[in-house]
Amino acid sequence: MAQTQSAVQVTHIAQTHRLKRPQWRHILPYLLIAPTLILVGLFTIYPTIRTLEQSLYEPGASTRDERGRRVQEPDTFVGFQNYADLFITQDPPHPIVGSFLQVLGNTIVFAVVTVGVTLPLSFGLALLMNRAVRGRALWRFSLFYPVLLPLIGGASMWAFLYGNTGGLINIVLRSLGIPTQDWLNTPDLVLWSVIVVNIWKQAGFYMIFYLAGLQAIPKDIYEAAALDGASYFQQLFSITVPLLRRTTLFLLVIASTYAFQTVEQLDVLNRGMPANRSNMLLWYIYQIYPSAQARGYVNAISMVLVVILLTFTFINFAFFERKDDDGQ
Amino acid sequence: MVNKRNGWSIIADILTMIVSLLWVAPLFFAVLISVRPSSDPLSVGNIFFGRSITLENYQQALELAPWAWHYLTSVLVVLGVLVVQIITITMAGYAFARMKFFGRNILLFVLLIQLMIPSGVLVVQNLTTMRQLDLFDTRWALMIPYWASAFGVLLMRQTFREIPPELEEAARIDGANLGQILRFVYIPLSIPTYIAFSLVSISARWNEFLWAAMVTRTAEVRPVTTGLSQLFSATEAGTNYGQLMAGTLLVVAPLVVLFIFFQRRFIESFASSGLK
Numbered sequence: 001m002a003q004t005q006s007a008v009q010v011t012h013i014a015q016t017h018r019l020k021r022p023q024w025r026h027i028l029p030y031l032l033i034a035p036t037l038i039l040v041g042l043f044t045i046y047p048t049i050r051t052l053e054q055s056l057y058e059p060g061a062s063t064r065d066e067r068g069r070r071v072q073e074p075d076t077f078v079g080f081q082n083y084a085d086l087f088i089t090q091d092p093p094h095p096i097v098g099s100f101l102q103v104l105g106n107t108i109v110f111a112v113v114t115v116g117v118t119l120p121l122s123f124g125l126a127l128l129m130n131r132a133v134r135g136r137a138l139w140r141f142s143l144f145y146p147v148l149l150p151l152i153g154g155a156s157m158w159a160f161l162y163g164n165t166g167g168l169i170n171i172v173l174r175s176l177g178i179p180t181q182d183w184l185n186t187p188d189l190v191l192w193s194v195i196v197v198n199i200w201k202q203a204g205f206y207m208i209f210y211l212a213g214l215q216a217i218p219k220d221i222y223e224a225a226a227l228d229g230a231s232y233f234q235q236l237f238s239i240t241v242p243l244l245r246r247t248t249l250f251l252l253v254i255a256s257t258y259a260f261q262t263v264e265q266l267d268v269l270n271r272g273m274p275a276n277r278s279n280m281l282l283w284y285i286y287q288i289y290p291s292a293q294a295r296g297y298v299n300a301i302s303m304v305l306v307v308i309l310l311t312f313t314f315i316n317f318a319f320f321e322r323k324d325d326d327g328q
Numbered sequence: 329m330v331n332k333r334n335g336w337s338i339i340a341d342i343l344t345m346i347v348s349l350l351w352v353a354p355l356f357f358a359v360l361i362s363v364r365p366s367s368d369p370l371s372v373g374n375i376f377f378g379r380s381i382t383l384e385n386y387q388q389a390l391e392l393a394p395w396a397w398h399y400l401t402s403v404l405v406v407l408g409v410l411v412v413q414i415i416t417i418t419m420a421g422y423a424f425a426r427m428k429f430f431g432r433n434i435l436l437f438v439l440l441i442q443l444m445i446p447s448g449v450l451v452v453q454n455l456t457t458m459r460q461l462d463l464f465d466t467r468w469a470l471m472i473p474y475w476a477s478a479f480g481v482l483l484m485r486q487t488f489r490e491i492p493p494e495l496e497e498a499a500r501i502d503g504a505n506l507g508q509i510l511r512f513v514y515i516p517l518s519i520p521t522y523i524a525f526s527l528v529s530i531s532a533r534w535n536e537f538l539w540a541a542m543v544t545r546t547a548e549v550r551p552v553t554t555g556l557s558q559l560f561s562a563t564e565a566g567t568n569y570g571q572l573m574a575g576t577l578l579v580v581a582p583l584v585v586l587f588i589f590f591q592r593r594f595i596e597s598f599a600s601s602g603l604k
Contacts, residue, residue, distance in 0.1 A: 032423035035416045039476030044442045047453035098534045128344045142348035152537035153580040157354040160569040208599050265536045268560045298452050305449040315442040
């Protein structure tokens with residue numbers, strides 16, 4: 001009812017305006033959003049469509065004619081062949097994307113472990129920081145500053161900690177008489193070393209969401225529980241954790257989305273080596289894209305990532321659709 | 329939570345301290361090693377302090393990459409993105425907050441696609457676009473893709489909606505046009521949001537690496553993060569830690585200093601950037 005009324009009102013206003021200044025009022029909103037929409041179209045929507053399209057083609061060979069000029073053969077439509085090459089193991093391994101499954105596996109392990117460790121950790125940190133503790137600003141700085149650093153800068157600090165001979169961790173271990181490890185060159189260790197860097201970088205970020213959540217819980221709930229004789233840990237698991245469920249779900253989604261696209265640390269943490277054991281999808285794309293023959297695969301891998309990320313986004317929408325997003 | 333000063337509380341204090349120290353250790357040791365002479369390696373003697381303090385690592389790190397150009401590029405890119413973003417998000421934010429037009433919800437959804445598909449996964453196609461636009465290896469390529477910010481538009485839309493419409497009506501009655509209404513009503517009342525957005529934007533652009541490494545070649549138009557990458561390769565594959573940490577600190581220092589000044593603001597802004 002109210003909507004019909006306001007619609008009538010709007011039409012009425014529009015009509016009176018049309019008499020005075022035809023067109024302008026109708027065009028104006030589109031003019032205001034045009035720059036944004038054009039840029040989104042050019043750098044998000046168009047490339048997504050092109051990626052999807054090109055992932056179905058095998059790039060034509062680039063040859064030279066008798067005069068030495070470059071001749072580009074047309075691309076061939078191959079359907080889902082590029083995807084098949086990615087996902088079906090071949091013997092011998094595919095020359096370009098033979099390690100895709102390994103890399104996809106790394107990426108999933110990286111995402112699951114990073115998220116699985118960082119969220120409980122940041123919840124714990126939020127509990128610690130949500131108390132009257134002396135020097136809070138300093139502790140907060142310590143925990144939050146990694147969030148701001150360029151990923152490659154933060155990782156570069158860790159490259160020093162992880163160094164095999166001159167690295168800090170090994171120097172400390174040596175002085176304590178504990179066997180040292182080559183943190184970035186041991187195949188079974190390298191992915192874990194990278195995971196630690198990302199946990200360090202992100203924990204402070206998720207902590208602030210839990211802090212906000214904790215501060216929104218009314219104090220009297222705890223007072224009531226305390227009167228009933230509930231211990232701290234009973235209160236924690238029967239009040240705090242359930243009430244922060246939405247925060248946790250939300251963080252689960254943004255942390256997973258983020259984890260699938262974080263690769264810049266690899267530039268200074270052994271670049272996916274040894275034997276691709278720390279390689280991840282986006283870095284893999286970065287490595288193989290210069291090869292002209294890899295174009296179809298690069299696009300197919302990008303689509304795999306798009307699908308993964310869209311899945312999380314839809315989970316996000318399904319769970320967290322905010323009602324304030326429409327009308328007023 | 330009920331907070332009693334008891335044994336648990338002391339344990340929690342100690343735990344807070346230990347975790348914070350662990351977290352700050354990488355930065356702390358980066359600073360220490362960056363001022364430690366290379367003739368006095370960490371493995372020999374005191375692990376914290378060398379026999380003297382030197383700036384030689386900084387001098388050498390500065391020589392290993394054209395930092396002046398990298399800094400210039402990063403500053404230009406940060407500002408060039410921020411200024412245009414402020415304009416585009418104000419315009420679109422106002423349109424979506426206060427105007428009624430055909431297709432508004434659909435267009436808003438189109439905009440949201442930018443949040444769903446991060447530019448990171450589209451780098452290869454965007455690289456082709458940049459070549460076609462003849463912008464490959466220019467600073468423009470580092471700026472233009474970020475001139476539109478769906479996150480910023482949503483943020484401004486939300487902020488503008490909270491401003492009482494009566495203020496705008498009063499201004500209109502006084503004969504103000506849209507530009508004046510934005511300038512004298514909406515923008516002044518939204519300064520905290522603009523600051524929050526700016527902090528997130530500055531930090532994101534300053535920290536960009538992968539796209540910059542792919543779309544630029546010439547040192548003069550590359551940002552500081554690529555300088556760090558180059559320094560890593562140049563310092564004997566990152567084993568000359570004094571120089572590497574000196575370079576790392578040169579790259580991260582502006583953000584750390586900015587953070588020290590805007591600590592609370594930064595944390596709040598980042599919280600809202602996650603909430604987009």
